Amino acid sequence: MKKQVIATLFLSTIVLSQVGNVATISANDTDSKIAAQDEKINSIAAQQASAQAEVEALQGKVNAIYAEQDALNAENERLEEESAQLSAEIERLSADIVSRDGVLKEQARSAQVNGSATSYINTVLDSKSLVDAVSRVNAMREIVSANKRMLEQQKLDKEAIEEKQIANQEAINVVYANKQKLEDTAVELKTQEASLKAAQLNLAAEKATAENEKASLLAQKAAAEEAARKAAEEQAAYQARQAELAAKQRQAVAPVISNTVAAATPAVETPAQAQAATSAPAPAVAAATPAAEATTVATPVVTYSAGNTYPVGECTWGVKQIAPWVGNYWGNGGQWLGSAAAAGFRTGSTPQVGAVAVWTNSYYGHVAVVTAVNGSEIQVMESNFNGNRYVSNFRGWFNASSSGIAGYIYPN
Structure with a gap:
């Protein structure tokens, strides 16, 4: 009986010892899993911060492109209004110059026919009195003075139209350059927005790591990255077309039409x-x-x-x-x-x-x-x-x- 009690006590000691060891192992295993989960959470948080930084950087680029487009459009509106005003002034000056040229040419032809060298003499000889002669001479002087003023105004108008034409052409050239830049930035904007969407979906996927939606978000992310890749290819193709166009513009493809044709x-x-x-x-x-x-x-x-x-x-x-x-x-x-x-x-x-x-x-x-x-x-x-x-x-x-x-x- 005594031996049986001793054996029972000994067996109980062994079982209790093993239970203690199992409890210790179980606690250590839980701590390890918690530590692993904490590490995973920290890793996800770091990835989220990185993805958020990428989103913010891309959003900055998109915003900059939109701001540049707004500025270019505003400048084009101002320049086109300026060009329209200059065009109206050029049209008026052009009409004045052409009209004045006609008057001056007609007077020159009249002087050649009537003999301008004897005009003053004939005027005096044809006068009925001294007062009449003085009046006629003064009238001729007034005509000569008016012609001189007309010639001076013609010179001033030609100088003015030349200045306005240069200013108008400069405004037109800036408008065309801005339009080309807008076309270029529109292509770049499409690429950047596609990249931004991919980054935003990547961020959403990282935030949904512990949820069932991650697989769907990852699929969307892959589609967005594919769209970004295609947008980049389109941008490259656009740039290639621009280079091809520039090459065509440099080619000697058109005959010069000279003043005389044989x-x-x-x-x-x-x-x-x-x-x-x-x-x-x-x-x-x-x-x-x-x-x-x-x-x-x-x-x-x-x-x-x-x-x-x-x-x-x-x-x-x-x-x-x-x-x-x-x-x-x-x-x-x-x-x-x-x-x-x-x-x-x-x-x-x-x-x-x-x-x-x-x-x-x-x-x-x-x-x-x-x-x-x-x-x-x-x-x-x-x-x-x-x-x-x-x-x-x-x-x-x-x-x-x-x-x-x-x-x-x-x-x-």
């Missing part, structure tokens, strides 16, 4: 032949005779003027590239008829090879150089037609009278 042997050209000529590798430049007979002329060698002040890729730039005789600082295409007339160039309504065709049926207007004429049909070389910002023949033959052309500027 005519070859006359040849009759039917409308069907004229249409086929547009698809030939090197079309000849042709001018129609009054009897609808087309005359083929040699294509001049391409040269470029170093002094082209117009925005690259615009229609005004393209015409200056093709026909260097046109002036700088003539403004938007719709302003060219008035500017050219003020500069002494002839204008009219009849198409001629080498003339500049002017459209005024839009805010900016449009200009192109006539390269061929066949009755009412013409061909032109131009830039920025249907968004193609380089020089080429984009239209082939078309009807000049129904195309909205306001007039033509002829080389002197």
Whole structure:
């Protein structure tokens, strides 16, 4: 009996010892899991802080782009208003200059016919009395003085129109540069916003680590990152297209139309032949005779003027590239008829090879150089037609009278 009690006590001691060890192991295991969970939570918090910093950085970039776009749009509105005011002043000065030129030329012709050297003598001899002679001489002096004032005003107006044309062209060029920058930043904005969305979803996924939504958020994050990748590819493609366009603009693709064009042997050209000529590798430049007979002329060698002040890729730039005789600082295409007339160039309504065709049926207007004429049909070389910002023949033959052309500027 005593042995059995001793054995029981011994067994109880062993069991209690083992229970104590299990309790100790269980406590240590719980502490370890708590420590691991704390470490995981701390890690998630650190990741969240990093993701939040990325979101804030991207949001700053997006905000900066929006602010830049707002500033550029505001500047464009101001410059376009300034350009419109300058255009009105240029138009008024141009009309005054042209009108005054006509008066002065008429007076010069009258003086040549009547003999200005004997005007004073004839005036005195034809007078009925001394008082009449003095009155007539004073009247002639007043006419001479008025002509002198007119010439001085003509000089001042020409200087004023030149200054205003330069200021107007500078405003126009800044507007076009701003528009290009807005187009560029719009592409960049799309990329940055896609990246921002990816970062925001990444932050949401990190915050939802302990929730069942994480898998869905991670899928959205992957989709957003894919969208950001595609946006980056689109931006790269856009930049490649811009580089390709710049290369086209640098190419010598348009013949310069000089003041004189060497005519070859006359040849009759039917409308069907004229249409086929547009698809030939090197079309000849042709001018129609009054009897609808087309005359083929040699294509001049391409040269470029170093002094082209117009925005690259615009229609005004393209015409200056093709026909260097046109002036700088003539403004938007719709302003060219008035500017050219003020500069002494002839204008009219009849198409001629080498003339500049002017459209005024839009805010900016449009200009192109006539390269061929066949009755009412013409061909032109131009830039920025249907968004193609380089020089080429984009239209082939078309009807000049129904195309909205306001007039033509002829080389002197």
